[in-house]
Amino acid sequence: MMSNETNNDDRAEAEFVAPDDQFANHEFVIPEVKVKLVADMQKWIKSQAYHDYVGFLTCLSTAVKGKPLSVDCLVSKPVEKLLEMLGRLSTLVDETPPVEQPQRFGNKGYRTWLNHVKDEAVDLTKTILPVNLHRAAEEVSDYLVQGFGNETRIDYGTGHEASFASFLCCLYRLRVLTPHDQVAIVTKVFNSYLDLARKLQRTYRMEPAGSQGVWGLDDFQFIPFILGSSQLIMHQSIRPKDFAKEDVVREYHSxxxxxxxxxxxNEVKSGPFAEHSSLLYSIGSVPHWGKVNSGLFKMYKAEVLQKFPVIQHFKFGSILSIEPNS
Known part of the structure; x- marks a missing residue:
């Protein structure tokens, strides 16, 4: 199902053609939590969902190897619709300002914003899906809603990031997104999602979900470090030892x-980088970006995908199934 091939020479805009109707008789379901005990983790690791999710991220990482965010790439109709959707959700933040409240963190305006997202999620997802797959909208949109944080705790972490990646993975599994879209999924869609996630974190003063603080890679994100390290493979001048230098960050961050x-x-934390982000800083001692990339992927599996506190919230449906990978 997964392919590493990309059509980098094709610059013509793709027509939004419905994929072959392989899901004509498929019964879509609302995703549910199914990893309820630590013992259930083996079901997840051996599941079709785990296989497809890891395969999807591997494809994306490979697709952007050596490519900056400004790389010329195919932008298909589904990618355009995804960007429009993220733009709409960003506008909703502007329309839903923080409320006046005594506590510093966890602004309750976030809950109002998320309720708007819930109201619009199915319809927004339908704009991305071809008509013959509108039946999948409720299942797919559930991952979208879960991709921006927790309503009760008003926090955000790698589990929510994984839910949005799962939303994209579902679209890939449905063949709405294709191998030709892989570069744009990273450089356009996921990058726009990160902008929105950071906007939410700033606007509503969201807490990190399960943050390990100085001992963690980052308070909120993980996937962009995997994809971003792949982008830097083969770079002529930036080495792992250089990534924390002010002039390098200033010139190349975009x-x-x-x-x-x-x-x-650097904008949200103060003090020496080596002190507030020691684990991340240690990456500077790795000799090349290829090794950074493979090491981060292993770390992601071990510290996110194979941790019960994260996966106990993950939902399984008919597209990303808990059934064993065949």
């Missing part, structure tokens, strides 16, 4: 996701 993450961390 082109490389990894460096944009560093810029954001």
């Amino acid at each position: 082109e490389y996701m990894f460096l944009e993450c560093i810029k954001h961390i």
